[in-house]
Amino acid sequence: MHVLNNLPQADLRTVADAAKAFEAAGYDGVMTAENKHDPFLAHAVAAVTTERLQLGTSVAIAFPRSPMVVANAAWDLQNASRGRFVLGLGPQIRPHNERRFSVPWTAPAPRIREYVNALRAIWTTWETGEKLAFEGQHYKFTLMPPYFMPPSMGQKMVPVTLAGVGPHALRLAGEVADGVRLHGFCTRRYLAEFILPHVQEGMTRTNRVRDHFEITGGGFIATGPDEATTAAAFELIRGRVAFYGSTPGYWGVLELHGLGDLGRELNAMSKQGKWSEMASRVSDDIVHLFAAVGTHNEIAKRIEERFGGLSDAVNMRTGEVNTQRSTVPHETAAELSIPPDLLQDIKKIPTPFKGYSTAW
Numbered sequence: 293m294h295v296l297n298n299l300p301q302a303d304l305r306t307v308a309d310a311a312k313a314f315e316a317a318g319y320d321g322v323m324t325a326e327n328k329h330d331p332f333l334a335h336a337v338a339a340v341t342t343e344r345l346q347l348g349t350s351v352a353i354a355f356p357r358s359p360m361v362v363a364n365a366a367w368d369l370q371n372a373s374r375g376r377f378v379l380g381l382g383p384q385i386r387p388h389n390e391r392r393f394s395v396p397w398t399a400p401a402p403r404i405r406e407y408v409n410a411l412r413a414i415w416t417t418w419e420t421g422e423k424l425a426f427e428g429q430h431y432k433f434t435l436m437p438p439y440f441m442p443p444s445m446g447q448k449m450v451p452v453t454l455a456g457v458g459p460h461a462l463r464l465a466g467e468v469a470d471g472v473r474l475h476g477f478c479t480r481r482y483l484a485e486f487i488l489p490h491v492q493e494g495m496t497r498t499n500r501v502r503d504h505f506e507i508t509g510g511g512f513i514a515t516g517p518d519e520a521t522t523a524a525a526f527e528l529i530r531g532r533v534a535f536y537g538s539t540p541g542y543w544g545v546l547e548l549h550g551l552g553d554l555g556r557e558l559n560a561m562s563k564q565g566k567w568s569e570m571a572s573r574v575s576d577d578i579v580h581l582f583a584a585v586g587t588h589n590e591i592a593k594r595i596e597e598r599f600g601g602l603s604d605a606v607n608m609r610t611g612e613v614n615t616q617r618s619t620v621p622h623e624t625a626a627e628l629s630i631p632p633d634l635l636q637d638i639k640k641i642p643t644p645f646k647g648y649s650t651a652w
Contacts, residue, residue: 293595293641294320294346294605296508301329304337311338314345318635321346323380323607326353332365339372347373350473350508350607351382351455355403356393359410359431366450367415367442375447378648380473381407382455385541401460403430408452408468419444419652451648453506457541459490466494470648471506474603477536478510479581482545483602504649508605511598512583515591515608517629522587527571529583534570538562549581588630592637604645606638 297314299322300306314322322338322345324331331349338347347369352362362379369377383389383400390397406428413426417436424436453471456462465472472491474483487510495505512532514525536542538558546555554573561570584591584598599606608630 293599293603293638293643294506294508294645295635295638296321296323296346296605296607298322298607298609299324299334299338301325301331301334304333307334307337308341311342311345315342317630318632318639319345319608320605320639321348321378323348323350325350332369335369335377336372339369339377342373344376346376346378348378348453349380351380353384353388353393354381354407355383355389355397355400356395359407360414360433363411363414363418364442366411367418370447370450371442371445378451378453378471379411380453380455382473383461398430401464404454404461405464405468406430408454411452412449415449416652418442419449448648449650449652451506451650453508456487456491459486462487462490463494463497466491466500466505467497468494470504470650471508471604471645473508474510475536475542476509476512476532477542477545477582479545479549480511480598480602481581482548483510486544486548488602502644503646506604506645506648508603509607510603511606513591513595513606513608514579514583514585515588515630517588519587522585526579526583526585530574530579531571533579533582534558534574535567537574538570551578554578588634592634592641595638596641600641601644604643608635608638 297319300310301324311322324334326349331352335347338345354362366377366379381404383404386397389395410426410428410431410433413424414433416422417424418441424433426433451470453473454461454465454469456465456472457475462472474487478487491507495502512529514522514529516522516525537546537555538561540555540559543552543555546552557573558570561573584594586594595606
């Protein structure tokens with residue numbers, strides 16, 4: 293199993309030390325998100341200060357950027373990292389596209405399909421020199437003068453993974469992508485009975501095999517060096533479950549477990565502004581559905597029970613706080629308190645994924 297964590301993004305001056313520390317600790321990869329900060333810049337720093345870490349966006353928001361812009365960024369990061377970059381994309385929801393990014397909204401699944409195919413067409417032109425001739429309903433790329441083609445450095449094609457929550461997105465990921473990045477608001481049963489069948493349906497359409505398709509996440513992790521720290525992480529996750537559970541788009545997970553009424557109650561409380569009270573409606577048993585829970589001595593076994601055989605990679609970002617002085621941000625220092633031997637135990641958990649198939 294691959295073990296991941298998050299790069300700091302608030303201050304690019306902290307990235308180099310954090311990335312090197314994650315690599316030294318034994319992590320397989322580091323991720324960035326696109327919420328408060330650009331998802332690519334931190335990886336430019338990490339690419340030239342590490343040698344082994346996989347680098348990836350988990351996700352970059354697709355539609356505000358032309359595929360040509362993303363193709364350039366991913367190409368440069370793949371070259372700088374010498375083949376260690378993974379591009380994670382997601383469409384975001386309509387209000388964010390229209391009101392946060394000010395871009396038109398269309399049905400996301402057909403557009404993302406074109407987006408991924410356009411990226412690969414552009415990269416293939418740059419690598420092989422063949423004429424760029426991509427024409428779809430949403431994107432058209434037919435001009436690539438030699439002056440604007442970046443030189444090949446002999447790297448493999450950038451793997452592309454997609455964020456997936458609903459059935460259309462999950463099928464699309466299986467159909468066109470190299471992996472899927474799942475939301476934390478997910479139970480093992482939901483992963484097995486809902487997510488995997490939809491992903492497999494998409495893979496069947498294009499004859500893809502599970503060995504080369506990576507499933508990342510699909511739940512939370514609450515851990516710490518002792519019971520008190522683990523309990524604090526558990527409470528943080530209780531709050532996350534309450535927050536996400538209040539959103540109708542995630543109610544399919546609750547309905548599968550006969551918890552639809554909880555989602556409706558949380559939604560009503562959110563509309564009443566009772567945010568601080570919502571977590572009290574989420575029982576310990578419900579939190580355990582969504583999370584692997586245990587101290588550092590216990591958590592490897594809990595992760596295998598919760599994710600084993602279904603997910604190929606987990607993010608060890610737990611929310612634990614470390615107040616010791618460090619050259620990296622305090623939240624990163626907390627994650628580095630996880631013992632290296634624990635990381636090795638988690639990495640020994642077998643998974644179906646054997647590696648990306650990204651040959652030209």
